[in-house]
Amino acid sequence: MKLTLTAVALAATLLAPLAHASQDAPTAHEQKALEIYRTAISMRTAEGFGNVPKLANYLAAEFKAAGFDEADIHIKDMGETAALIVRYRGDGSSGKKPILLSAHMDVVDAHPEDWERDPFTLIEEDGYFFGRGTADNKMGITSLTSNFLRLKAEEFVPNRDLIIAFSGDEETGMVTTKALANDFRDLTGAEFVLIADAGGGALAEDGSVLSYNMQAAEKTYVTFEMTVTNPGGHSSRPRSDNAIYDLADALKKIQAYQFPVSSSELTRTFFRKSADQAEGDLGKAMATFAKNPNDAWAVKTLRSYPEYVGTTGTTCVATMLKAGHAENALPQTATATVNCRIFPGAGVENTLNTLKEVVGNPAINWTVTYEPTESPASPLRDDVIGPLTKAVHALHPGVEIVPYMESGGTDGMHFRAAGMDSYGVSGIFMKGSDVYAHGLNERLPVKAFYDALEHWHILLTEIAG
Numbered sequence: 001m002k003l004t005l006t007a008v009a010l011a012a013t014l015l016a017p018l019a020h021a022s023q024d025a026p027t028a029h030e031q032k033a034l035e036i037y038r039t040a041i042s043m044r045t046a047e048g049f050g051n052v053p054k055l056a057n058y059l060a061a062e063f064k065a066a067g068f069d070e071a072d073i074h075i076k077d078m079g080e081t082a083a084l085i086v087r088y089r090g091d092g093s094s095g096k097k098p099i100l101l102s103a104h105m106d107v108v109d110a111h112p113e114d115w116e117r118d119p120f121t122l123i124e125e126d127g128y129f130f131g132r133g134t135a136d137n138k139m140g141i142t143s144l145t146s147n148f149l150r151l152k153a154e155e156f157v158p159n160r161d162l163i164i165a166f167s168g169d170e171e172t173g174m175v176t177t178k179a180l181a182n183d184f185r186d187l188t189g190a191e192f193v194l195i196a197d198a199g200g201g202a203l204a205e206d207g208s209v210l211s212y213n214m215q216a217a218e219k220t221y222v223t224f225e226m227t228v229t230n231p232g233g234h235s236s237r238p239r240s241d242n243a244i245y246d247l248a249d250a251l252k253k254i255q256a257y258q259f260p261v262s263s264s265e266l267t268r269t270f271f272r273k274s275a276d277q278a279e280g281d282l283g284k285a286m287a288t289f290a291k292n293p294n295d296a297w298a299v300k301t302l303r304s305y306p307e308y309v310g311t312t313g314t315t316c317v318a319t320m321l322k323a324g325h326a327e328n329a330l331p332q333t334a335t336a337t338v339n340c341r342i343f344p345g346a347g348v349e350n351t352l353n354t355l356k357e358v359v360g361n362p363a364i365n366w367t368v369t370y371e372p373t374e375s376p377a378s379p380l381r382d383d384v385i386g387p388l389t390k391a392v393h394a395l396h397p398g399v400e401i402v403p404y405m406e407s408g409g410t411d412g413m414h415f416r417a418a419g420m421d422s423y424g425v426s427g428i429f430m431k432g433s434d435v436y437a438h439g440l441n442e443r444l445p446v447k448a449f450y451d452a453l454e455h456w457h458i459l460l461t462e463i464a465g
């Protein structure tokens with residue numbers, strides 16, 4: 001889960017937060033959701049613990065108890081982890097293909113000795129829920145599961161099938177995600193995907209709502225290693241050819257290089273809608289870029305902000321180095337790691353060729369350190385943005401829906417790569433300073449928990465009602 005707008009410089013007077021149902025006694029649905037949340041967090045579903053199937057089985061039992069047909073509940077064991085698929089049958093009256101609902105059951109591990117509270121016990125304190133996964137992504141699991149249970153109890157019949165697709169290794173290999181997107185298509189085939197692990201509302205530090213951010217694209221994450229080799233020799237007899245110097249020359253060229261500007265309907269819309277919230281030159285640059293992405297001043301200005309440079313095109317940066325084998329020997333090898341975030345459509349192969357050209361040293365050996373997944377941007381569809389706007393405005397009237405491109409790393413990329421439009425539409429509204437996903441003492445504001453449950457209830461009934 002990632003929000004990109006939280007760092008915008010802001011006129012922080014947009015909208016006051018609304019009063020909320022959680023101030024009343026919790027409803028039966030809210031109590032059930034809390035029970036699911038607590039149970040899911042108590043299971044240490046990090047890689048290597050083998051607990052994801054346990055969580056999948058627990059959830060499957062909840063669906064069954066709520067009246068879902070056993071034939072519509074599928075646990076797919078895959079090694080030590082698992083995927084869960086649950087179909088909520090509609091009456092087919094819309095004549096449309098199903099909608100897939102995505103979240104992930106695994107978490108990044110947490111070491112209890114490092115935390116202030118036990119990460120695998122849900123603890124409510126100071127207006128927050130603490131625990132591993134409170135935000136990423138046991139909240140997504142809870143929102144979707146509890147709303148399926150609630151809708152069933154309310155005898156809601158969707159006008160098309162809704163299908164839950166929970167992955168079990170989103171934080172690591174994404175093997176279950178790839179299977180959900182490709183191998184289990186007979187069960188998961190859908191018109192588009194709503195992702196509970198991305199998107200959401202951005203709050204200013206005073207709690208006012210800045211915007212709602214919908215993830216509609218991801219950059220391609222890829223890592224290259226460039227290696228220079230050399231016969232080496234004694235360090236008392238230096239020569240002009242030297243693996244470390246050659247590598248340093250190459251790195252300086254990469255540092256000086258800027259990839260050409262890229263833009264799309266999505267990124268131009270992002271900058272147009274973000275411009276109002278940003279002050280001074282930044283706001284002006286955003287508005288200018290939205291109209292003319294080739295405006296040199298706007299590009300230069302946006303690229304001076306680390307939080308926006310990636311939205312203007314592909315970026316590559318050196319992140320690791322290793323070289324030499326002894327302090328008194330000429331280096332025989334020198335290797336640098338270069339991590340790239342490639343703009344959708346720009347292509348991994350093209351990017352590598354550009355880097356090779358920039359460096360201009362054919363003696364350098366390039367390797368890709370892991371298999372990248374390229375995914376297209378999803379179109380800004382009215383049949384998604386309409387219902388989403390209703391859900392967002394029910395709790396936060398008038399807030400802008402701002403589409404954004406993620407720097408890379410959610411289940412969405414595999415669904416998009418498999419041809420399914422995907423949208424990160426989490427119901428969580430949070431301040432930047434409250435985001436501790438993957439880190440120590442992960443937390444979720446209690447208000448965000450109850451609001452997110454309501455968000456999904458409105459979204460699902462609007463989009464398939």
Ligand SMILES: [Zn+2]
Binds near residue numbers: 170
């Ligand atoms: Zn996540």
